Amino acid sequence: MGRTLAQKVWDDHVVRRADGEPDLLYIDLHLTHEVTSPQAFDGLRAAERTVRRKDLTIATEDHNVPTTDIDKPIADPISRAQIEALRINTKEFGIENYELGNKEQGIVHIIAPQSGLTQPGMTIVCGDSHTSTHGAFGSIGMGIGTSEVEHVLATQTLPLKPFKTMAITVNGKLPIGVTAKDLILAIIAEIGTGGGQGYILEYRGEAIRALSMEGRMTMCNMSIEAGARAGMIAPDETTYAYVQGRDHAPKGADWDDAVAYWKTLPTDADAVFDREVIIDATKLSPFVTWGTNPGQGAPLSANVPSPDDYTDPVDKTATEKALAYMDLTAGMPIRDIKIDTVFVGSCTNGRIEDLRAAAEILKGKKIASGLRMMVVPGSVRVRLEAMAEGLDKVFADAGAEWREAGCSMCLGMNPDKLAPGERSASTSNRNFEGRQGPGGRTHLVSPQVAAATAIRGTLSSPADLVGSAN
Amino acid sequence: MDKFTVHTGTAAPLRASNVDTDQIVPAEYLKRITRHGFEDGLFNSWRKDANFVLNRPEYQGVSVLVAGPDFGTGSSREHAVWALMDYGFKVVISSRFADIFRGNSGKGGLLTAVVEQSSVEQLWKIIEEDPTTPVTVDLVAQVITAAGFTAKFEVDNYVRWRLMEGLDDIGLTLKHVDEITAFEAKRPRFKPTTV
Incomplete structure (x- = not known):
């Protein structure tokens, strides 16, 4: 029997599988920020552990930074202390941090795609539930808690039980003036905030294929609001065109190898989802x-x-x-x-x-x-x-x-x-x-x-x- | 992490569905860089209401929370688990939990016990009629008992074993470090790095 996109990406990251245990999954990219990381770094220090793969880890300052007067010290002393902690931790453990004022700084889920770090077929985690955003590229992007942040820092893996899969097929074209945001809000209203619990969602169908990468990111971003830890969209020409040429995108022969691999990822025709929801795009409005x-x-x-x-x-x-x-x-x-x-x-x-x-x-x-x-x-x-x-x-x-x-x-x-x-x-x-x-x-x-x-x-x-x- | 086998304590009824982690602990408390001391943040905005269940004298000292469906939705903040535990909760009972919250609870040592909504309704009735009713949550037998009420609850087998043994996940994973190294040797060259 064929496999779904989610199952293929999952299978390609299993380090260890044993009866009665969760799979040990390798993590390709770990995004961190000031809010959910300080206790994880403290945990590493207390156990005298180190960061296994600094080169697969990146940090940015986004959640508690002000959006005016960024050239002045942060006024709130507690926010300032948390930002300070991130700077100290990333320096001590050798992780690149995009500080406030750096031209690469921004919201963690915006900076990784824009720099080409987010690519198809990856496992991406972050101590933030909107990590599902990265699923737009055909990756498994998952929000994790601080204990898991510490686990990934120390081991570059996570023990996880495989999820069920749910297809959300959006047939037809979205009417003019109806956006990816309207579509995802309508889907969440349809399946409920708990509808996706235990599942990885895969958005499919004509309306999804027609979306830009940015629209796809908006969709996958809100998968967690339907209860799903991850939402995915199969990579296609739109995806490749978006990734190609970005700072961290594969170059030369690596690019060809990467695209050849990415083309194997879409769900097989005979794969079976645990659940399927069908949406008629033509009936939607803002x-x-x-x-x-x-x-x-x-x-x-x-x-x-x-x-x-x-x-x-x-x-x-x-x-x-x-x-x-x-x-x-x-x-x-x-x-x-x-x-x-x-x-x-x-x-x-x-x-x-x-x-x-x-x-x-x-x-x-x-x-x-x-x-x-x-x-x-x-x-x-x-x-x-x-x-x-x-x-x-x-x-x-x-x-x-x-x-x-x-x-x-x-x-x-x-x-x-x-x-x-x-x-x-x-x-x-x-x-x-x-x-x-x-x-x-x-x-x-x-x-x-x-x-x-x-x-x-x-x-x-x-x-x-x-x-x-x- | 402390070992968890059987817990008995009084319980509070939280008659609400979709209790998101922003309600469990608001973002303002997430600026802290410590792992403890979040009890003041727990349900911070609801606790401003004198009638909120945790403010009522009969529910002081509770250690079991019985909540409506879809508990712990939204943000991945593990601070929600820390706030519940710092306040004194050992167990949350609900018919449905959000995935990330449930995972975080297992890491932190908070038991999330899944029962049918009808069992939640029965427990609510029991602990509202007599708030002093002891509720026993037996992780070994996977059974909740309270004043004649008995129900099996669901918990992931692996999480159950870890909680009962009080094991540290990272330590368990590091036993397989050779397998991680072997996997890394086979990763494709085209995978990106942050440097």
Whole structure:
């Protein structure tokens, strides 16, 4: 019987397989950052262990760095101490760290693909759940905890049980104006935040093939919001074209060998998935969240649901709690929800195509009065590329703030936060209670919806700007 | 890591689904560089509500948490496990756990016991009617008992063995270092390095 993409990549990394034990899996690339690594380095020190493969490990400063005044010392002493710890640890253990101010600095899941470190057929881990992003290249990218970070530092392996596989086949073409973000939000609403537990997802079908690498990264990034530790897309010509020529991409004969290998990876025709979900791309429209988990989403054109719409008591209670926290009334049109802050950025939507999409809508327009809009590039390279194209000027002219690279308002660990009760339309990945700041309320949206919302002041799609409300 | 065989303690009912790790410990607490002292961060925003279950006098000193489905979703922060353990929890019982949280729990020594949602509902009823009810979680027999209630629970066999033996994962892996070296010798040349 044939094998799936996930099974092939998994099998090619098994160091040891024994009855009654998890597989010992080799890790090709370990990405680290300031938040989930200090205790791991302390563990190494305490056990007098060292880093096995410095040359397969990289660090960057992203989660708690400010996105303004980066030439000044970090104001928050606790954040500063954590950044200091990363600098000391990476220096002591001989790991390259892209410090704040370095032209390679940025969000960990943006810098690895842009430098060519992320390639097809790899195993990639990071102490961050959005490591699933790297699955867009046909790699297994997985978020891990700090104990596992220490394990990978010490051994370059992880003991893991094989996952089940789930195909998510997206047939047909996405309608104009519907993006990878809308698609993944619709998929999460369909299978639920626990739907992917125990699985590696594989996104397939015509609509997935048509996505750019950046769109594919947006999709795979949010696999974890459906409960799956990893999501993958088979490599194809789009993937090879993206990787070729990047700093860490194979060169010369190595390139030919690599492509020959990558071409063996797609799921065999006779492979069987443990579960298959089929989505009709042609039926989709811009999609946003109304609740406090990423599965609580609906088309922008819909109304806020009511607890009475659900029969399962768990869903009923969850809806009641979410509406109370979000201060929304059941039955109100989602388009009537008024927004205070618009955030464009994060490892989900902080790449150059995302910024271009938002800028195209904002060009020559002004954001609504009283509304705050922050645009935060995912990396220094994205920032410089955007500035070379004049996007920073488009944002500034529209009244938005143009920031330095980092995780920013995605997670409330740095100065970019919502105030209690404040409501955002955010291109990030989590609408959990307080995620963007204690008491803050988050609606997850695409960059296009974010930009249109900034102009109108209520949740809107670009189509709303030309007069047709629906 | 301490060995885990049988634990008996009182339990708190957490009647919520999709308890994400941002709720278990907010990002603000993740700036710390230590592995202990996270008990003040546990459910930090919910604990501001005087009626929150862990604030109620009858649930002081609990060591078992009985939660709704999809516990531990979201962020990979192991700090969520540390916060639960620092507070005093030894076991979390739920019908479904997020994968990363479950993995982190096994590493840290927190037992995540999976039972049917109907068993969660029965346990909630028991510990709400009498919060002093001792709940026993027997990892050897894989059974939870409380006031006449008995249910088998699921736990990964390998994790169960590690918890019962109190073993360090890295030490176990390093026994196979020759196999790792042999694997490395065969890795293709085209694989990237960070240098």
